[in-house]
Amino acid sequence: MSSIQLPIIRPSRQPWNKNRLIGQKRPLLPRQVWAIRARLELAGNQRNLVLFNLAIDSKLRGCDLVRLEVADLFIAGAVRDRVSIVQTKTGKPVQFEVLENTQRSVLEWVTSPVMCGRKFLFPSRFHGSSHLSTRQYARLVRKWVSVIGLDPCGYGTHSLRRTKAALIYRKTGNLRAVQLLLGHTKVDSTVRYLGVELEDALSIAEKIDI
DSSP: OOOOOOOOOOOOOOOTTTTOOOSSOOOOOHHHHHHHHHHHHHHTOHHHHHHHHHHHHHOOOHHHHTTOBHHHHEETTEEOSEEEEEOTTTOOEEEEEOOHHHHHHHHHHHTSGGGTTOSBSSOOSSTTOSSOOHHHHHHHHHHHHHHTTOOGGGOOHHHHHHHHHHHHHHHHOOHHHHHHHHTOSSHHHHHHHHTOOHHHHHHHHHTOOO
16 A cells, blocks of 8 residues: 655745845945934943944944054053054954044043053953953944934944945945955955945046046
């Protein structure tokens, strides 16, 4: 007597990305940057203000941002206006500018009593960790964007990395400059990272008259 094999029925599992926004995180607009910065200044949270300001200026990945040391930015009683670090992901150096507003916030932070004898610019408040973790940083970013009324699902730590780079590209169309600032080894990576499309390319071409 032959037996009939029935198909195996497995319980359905909810897709991991259901009700989530996936893909590249949006960069912040200038007015959104100022809104977050103003709230951090009013709250008097020096560490978070420096973290936010440097995230925008440096265009660093989260893993490099949280590992910044005091000595990277502060030397001989002054804050550097240009900094060079070696990227964790690529092992190659990248430079970034530290604007005047950020310099002031860094100076106030590193000379505060809580930073006395500290090695890392963003020390962790948890025992057993020497500096802020990327997970903690991501939680802070979600909180910041939520406070100004943005959907945290559409933004993340890469939003801060992309913010100034996207603005520079929109104003100049100079992909090579953005590539250098982001520390990308190939311009193709910069194109994908910024989401440059044909429409963008045509808009740039229309401004050039030979």
